Amino acid sequence: MGGNLFDVIIIGGSYAGLSAAMALGRSLRNVLIIDGGKPCNAQTPYSHNFLTQDGKTPKEISNEATSQVKKYSSVEFYDGLAIKLLKTDSGFEVETQSGQRFKSKKLIIATGIKDIKPDISGFDECWGISVLHCPYCHGYEVKNEKTGIIGDGDFAFEFSKMISHWTKDLTLFTNGKSTLLEDQIKRLKEKNIYLDENEISSIEHINGKVENIIFKNGNQHPVKAIYAKVPFEQNLNISGDLGIEIAESGHIKTDAFYKTNVYGAYACGDSSSMMRSVANAVGSGNFAGAMVNKELIEEEF
Template sequence: MENKNFDVIIIGGSYAGLSAGMTLGRSLKTVLIIDSGTPCNSQTPHSHNFLTQDGRTPQEISLTAKDQVEKYETVKFHNGVVREIVKSSNGFEAETESGEKFNAKKLIIASGIKDLKPDIPGFDECWGISVLHCPYCHGYEVRNEATGILGNGEFAYEFSKMISNWTNDLTLFTNGKSSLTAEQTKKLNEHHIQINEDEIERFEHHNGKIENILFKNGSVKTIKAVYAKIPFEQRLKVSEDLGIELSESGHLKTDAFQKTNVYGIYACGDNTSMMRSVANAVAAGNLAGAMVNKELIEEKF
């Protein structure tokens, strides 16, 4: 790649990044999308709740999107991982792990997040297949099945309330002593939601499809799906070095137009929102691309 200078660098080439890239390509802006090719939903079998794409695999959607974005001549791609970003006289300089440096007037961070999975054997293999994060993405496919929630305290109570919409066969696994209040416990019992405080030994599964939860006390619970909200960290570590503010939940803080507190830097996708879905990422990327284009036009006019 000869050109090292662009109007916009997009860090992350999944749904949000590709959506922003298409918007900017259609706006005649020179764009570089830097992506490592390791999306967080790589083992998720199907994507849902996205009009025109319902039921397709994440890879199919991503490959189709990239093929369409590549048709815009001003949009280029680079396979790599960004290790450093510094402010420059003309905007920003991004350096990859291989030592290549690229410059741009604006940045869009669409690098997503890294899930920090619990040390429970079988959890990792089931994540995105039968251990789920979002009922809107996957709840319909496991409706009315024996379903579990892995969690405790306030989150577990609220999530139990939510998931009860999709099944009447629901168990909350606190994986240790419950920290629910007496009132919360009473409410869950009234709605026939079981509370299991046994410590989990492992998830028994077949090709990522959970079959049983095995507990340290020797008991077993047959289950078809488990919902879990697990901690995460920003995939792009250097975002903090730039002074980008984080929300209380750990997401990059943006305004209604996907703009961060650092002038010239926008963000979109899973790294900015608790709503982790393909549809949301595409919408956020589209908006970020349009707002960056508007800012570039206003600076030049």
């Protein structure tokens, strides 16, 4: 480490954080990236819908990005977890799990989010492989396949409407008594989307590739892909440590320039956006890095 004081500390060294670091490295800023090395898409086999990188593994993209960012000598990396963030008179202080402390004028939070998976055996093993969150990321690869959606209520109705564009062989599994409105059920039936209210026991799979949904009554339903939206939480106690505002959706609230309500603190990537994709993370990180540099220039001029 070149020292414990930086222009910018970036918490999170995945796509958004690396993109922000590149923008700042090219802006001659002293940057520290703190990353624990546990990306949320670690078991996702391929990344899609990202121009020039379509079909590469998440790890391939991340490794190439890291290699490119390391060419900028003013960017440093710290392998570890940030556990506490403090606002100081001159900027910010970050404490790591090992007890080290680093200071910076500005802070970028690019920590992503932590998925909270349901208590369904096999769900976790299939998550990101054949249990999917986004048709734009993975829908093409399972187009026209026998597909399921796990969900209920208004969300499930709207999600069924969307996924029916990629496949006509679609079943909505509410995992218990449905809360859908009569008009919604009627509309699904008209579109040949089957509704199954049986409670789910497990997902039968081979190496993360789903084969059947197994129900508590002993029945089963064959599928090749499942879509699900799971709840999530922030990876850091952002609001508690810094008083950063969290939106109703659970994401960090930012303005159009990725500024949070705390002066000097920015957020980008999955932690602050409902558009959960590699391309969006890279774009938001690039913009956030440029905005942080602009703020520093304004203060220094």
